[in-house]
Amino acid sequence: MVSRVRTPNEGLARLLNQARWSRAQFARIINRLGAEAGLALHYDQSAVSHWVRGTTPQPPVRRLIVEAFSRKLHRTVTHAEAGLPLTPYDQPPPGVDTIEEIVDLGRADMDPSRRGVIAAASLFSAALTVPLFATSAQAAAPAPVTPGKQTVRIGAGQVTTVRTMIDKIADILDDLGGAHARPMAAAFLVNTVVPWLRAEATAAVKRDMLAAASDLVYLTGWMAMYERDHGTAQTYYTRALRLAGHAEDHVTYCRTLRGMSLQASNLGYGPLALKLADAAAEAAPKAGPRLQAFLTGQQAHATSMVGDQRRARSLLAATETALMKADNRRESIGGYDQSAYAFHVSHVLYEGKDLPGSIKALQQALRVQPSGERQGRVHFYGLLAQRQLEYGHLDAACQSWARFLDDYEHISSARGDEHFDTMRLRLKPFMNAQAVRKLSPRISEVATLKTHA
Template identity: 30%
Template structure:
C-alpha cells in the first residue's frame, strides 16, 4: 500500500477563515486540531506525527483534558501544521521568510536552487502551496501581473489604515513570497519593477508586524526591504523604510537608535532632491525620538525644522510621494502635541492633540485611537482624572473596530498609570469598558 501523501499545509481557505484565526489567536488547540481534522482531513495520528506528539496526547487536547502552554511545543505545532507564526502570537517562522533572490533560478536545475528553497518546495520536491502552483503554471510574468499586484498592495495599505495591520500579516507575507518567486522568471525592466514591488511588500510586512508589536520580525522585514531596494537608487523609498524603523525603535525603547535612523532617513531624502513634505515628516520622527530621550532642546529644534519644512511644502508644484501625503496640517499639529506630551509638557500638548483629533477624518480609526490615548496621557499628566478617563474611553471606542495590538498595548499602558486612582469612579468605569473591548 502507498504511504501517506506528503503534507502540503492547511487549505488557504481554512487559514483565512475568521473561526480558525480566532481559535489560533486564543491558542485554543482543541479547536485548532478539530478544525484541522474537519476542514483539512488531517486526522489525530497525522497531527501527532507532524507536531512531534503522541496520538494519545493529541486526543486528550482535542477532548479538552490537556492544554498546550510550553512555547517550544506551540512552535512545533506551528511548524508541523504550517500555521503562520503570527496567528499563534509567535515570531515569524523560518519557513515563512523567503530569502532575497540574487539571480534567476531555473526550475529544472535543482543544483542552482540556492534561494528560498525551503519556501518553494516541500517533501518530494513538489510545490508546497497554491502560490507555488500558480507560479509554475504561469510560465512567464506579464506587465498586467505587475499592475494587479500593485493594486493589491494599495488595497492592503487602505485596509491597514482603516482597521490596523495585524490581521494582514499572512496575506502580505504570502504576496511577498509570490513576488520573489516571480522575480526568478523575469528579466530586464520587468524584473526591476518586481524587485521594487517586493521591496514595498517587505516594508508593508514590516509595518504590519510593527503594528502587531512583534518588533524583531518587523525589523527583519524592514531590513529585507532595504536590501531589495539596494542598487535602484530609490532614495525616497529608503528614507521611508528608515523612518518606519526609527518609529519602531522609539516604541521599542531604543531612542538613540531612533535618532540615528531618522537622521539617516533625512540624508537619504536630501539625496532625492527637494522634498519638503518628506523632510517635515522625518524631522517629526526625530522629534519623537529626542522627546523619548528627554532632550528638550533637540526636540524643540526638530519640531521647528518640521514646521518650517511643512510651510515650504505648501503650494509646491512638485507632488510629494503618495506615502507621505497623510502628513497634512492636522497631522503636523497632533504630532507636535504628542512630542510635547512625551517631553512632559502636558499643558502645551493637550490643546494641540485635541485640535488634531477634532480635525481628523472619521475613517482614520487607528490614528484617532492613538491620538485619543495621547490626549488622555496629557490630561492625566495635569491631574485631570475625569477628562483623562473620558479620552481613554474614546480611544477604546476606536479600538473596538481595529486589529492593532499596538493600539491595545497603549490603552493597557495607560490603564497601568491609573493604579494610584483604582478606587475612583472614573477609573472603575474605564476598567469595565476596557474589559468589554479588550477582554
C-alpha cells in the same frame, strides 16, 4: 572519545514525502542538478540517508537541494524549510538571497502559531548595521529559482497589481488593525510577489517589481512593529532596504530608514532613532514636499528625544513649510498629513516637558485626522488619555478613553491591546471616582468582547 549525536533533519524528510521521491531518486536528481551547475557529483541513497539523519551537506549542495524541491513543488523552498539553516560559521551558498529570507518571514506570518518561534530567534538589535544605499544598489540582483528554465513572464500589469494590493492592505490595516492585515500581506508576498520577483521581465519591469515588493515588505514590517513583534519588524525593514537597493529606488530606501527610526523611538532608543532619521534625510534624493515633511517630522521627534529642543523646533518648522507646499494626494505608504505633523509636534513638546502643549497638539491631530484611520485614532486617544491623566485631568482622560474604546472594540491590534492594559492599570487608583465608575461597565464590556473574539 565522545560521539556526537546528530539531530534528524525532519524538514528534509518532510519535503521528500511531499515530493514523493525515494532517497535513491533524490540522489540522482541532485547529481543531475550538479551537472547543470558544473559540479561532478556522485551521490547515492546512502548519502541522502545521512542527510536525513542530520549530516549537513556542503554549501553548494544545499543550494541544489532547495532548488530541486522548488522545481518539483512549484514554490520557493528555503534552506530553513529544508532543515538547512545557515550558521554564522557558514559562507552563504550561491543563490541564497533576500527573497529566500523574506519567504521564511512571510510563511511565519501566514501561520500565527509559528510567530513565537520566529520572534524568539529574531530580537530587536540596537546595534544593527544598516546597509548603505550604494552598497545595496551595487549588490547582485536576486537570482531566479530556475535559471534558464523560467517560463513565467511578467509586465507592468503585475506591478500595478502589487501596488493596488498594497493600497488595499493599508486600508484594512487602518480600519481593522494589523492582526488582520498582516497575515494577508504575508500570504500575498509569499504566494504572488515572490514568484513574480523570480520571473522573466524587462530590466525596467524588474526594477519596478523590486520597488513595489520593497514597499510591501516595509508595510509588513510596519505592521509587525505595531504588533510588538520588533525583532521580526526589524528583519522585514532590513530586507526592504536590500530590495530598494536592488531596485535603485532611493525613495523607498529612505522611507524604510525612517520607519526604522520610528521603531527605535517607540522603544526608547533616542540616539539610534536620531541616527536613522538623519540617515534617511541625508540619503534622500531631491524629494517632493510631502516626502520631505515625512522625513523631517521624524527627525524632529528623534532630535527631541536626545534633548536638542532648538534643532527639534527648527525641524518642525521645516516640516510645516514642506507640508504647506504638498498636494492633497493620499498615499498608503509614506503618507504624511496635518494630523501626522501635529502628532510630531506633540512628541516634541512632550519631550520638552510641555505637557499641556503636548495635549493640545494631540487634540489637534485628532481633529484633522482622516475619518477612515480607526487604528490611528486608537493610538492617538490612548496616548491622549495617558497624558491628560498625567496632567491631573481625570475626567478628560476618561472621556478620551471612552472614545478610545469606541474604536478599539472594532480592531485587532497589539498596540491597541497595550493601550487597553495601560488604561486599566492607570485607572486602578481612581476606582471610586465618578468618571471612572461611569466608564467601568464599558471597560468590562469591551474586555468580554475581546476575550471571546
